Amino acid sequence: MRLHRLIGIIMLLNSKEAVKARELAKILESSERTIYRDIDILCEAGIPIVSIPGPAGGFSFMEGYKFHTDFLYKKDIVNILLSTMGINVDKNTEAAQELKNTIIKLENSVPEKYREDIVKAKERFFFDAEPWWGKKLENKNIDIVKNAILDLKKMKINYRKYDGTETERIIRPYGVIVKNSQWYLVAFCEEKNQERIFKCSRIVNPEILLENFVIPREFSLEEFWGNSKQQFIEKAASEDVVCEKYPVKVKLFKEKKGFLEGFKILECLNHGAYWIYKIDMLSFETACSMLFPLSDEVQIIEPIEVKNFIIGKAKNILSFNNF
Known part of the structure; x- marks a missing residue:
């Protein structure tokens, strides 16, 4: 990861007159302290980086120095291809840093008059892959794979x-x-x-x-x-294969099929005033996360552990709010 971050710093300094440590840290998703350490490493390696004081200052290359990055490696092409296919890598991975470096290279190759449009697009479009509730399951070992x-x-x-x-x-x-x-x-x-x-x-x-x-x-x-x-x-x-992973039986007083979308319905009985559904909800965790927001519309019949979880959660909410 450090190698790719160092390359990222070089390409950012190559594209601007002066960049503050705070800006480098934000772009490369690191801390300012880490950026300062990385700058020291680059200086020790013989790259002429200078610090410019003042409000418009920051780090830059020594006057007249230019690092040639107007070419793409095989990995750069692969990263662009994966990105255009909609395959997004997780943050804090080697692949994510490689992709950032590739984008910086491409930005540097664009004529100056178009760079303002790139800045606007980056500021006005944001992709948030995190779910509203719970944590996104991390894709481990992506770099190695x-x-x-x-x-x-x-x-x-x-x-x-x-x-x-x-x-x-x-x-x-x-x-x-x-x-x-x-x-x-x-x-x-x-x-x-x-x-x-x-x-x-x-x-x-x-x-x-x-x-x-x-x-x-x-x-x-x-x-x-x-x-x-x-x-x-x-x-x-197949009717010949038992595939139930976590069957849940619920009573619905209104026909509410929307929340069932994507789940296998094992049984459905219409009793006139209500419906009884038996659904494969895959796991205890999935059942609880799906049914709790609907607990004022859906009555859990079984399993008892899901019913007890919903009741316990409701009691905790009432207690927390001093009811």
Whole structure:
């Protein structure tokens, strides 16, 4: 991460007359103290950076010095491609810093008369990937996975299952699918001797091995994912397969199907004045987060643990507000 931040500082100083430490820290998502340490490292490496005092001052290159960055590396092209595909990397990753550096390079190559438009666009458009409630699940190990895929290197991983157990695998990473901000690694598992899908957030202690591999010429990432999705849908819809993960039974006094969208409805009975639904809500946590905001419209019948959670939460709210 430090290497990419140092490159970012060089390119920012290369594009402006003077940049304050506060501005560098904001752009590179770091602290001012870290920026000062990085400036010291660059000076020790022989890069002529000077400090200009005053309100319009800051750090800059010595007069007449210019660092040539009017070219893009292979990684820069890959980062631009991923970004145009809508594949956003998480903050505080190597990939995120590489993308920032690539954007800075591109901005530096734009004629001066167009740079004001770039500044306006950056100031007036903001993408917030965080959910309204709860925390966004971090996609761990993105940098390692991306490098292994691009370099065609085998990986050794521990994979954590839903029940918490871990198994060690040697895999050949073929590619990544990003769906709903989650990264899914498609890889050939040498233990199972077939292609498998691994959720990146459940990969533990990944290690890139020295051994290379070759992706079969007939393999298509898009086709594999499409077939896998279809098989999952067909399996979930099959009457012969029990796929319930967390069945919840609720009573609705108004027909409110909107909040059920995306969940598998296992049973629906119309009793005239109310409806009884049995829904697979996937997990206790999902059931609680979905049903609590609707607790004045939806009556939980079972399981009792969800019902008790809703009641306990309501009591805490009343107590907190001195009722």
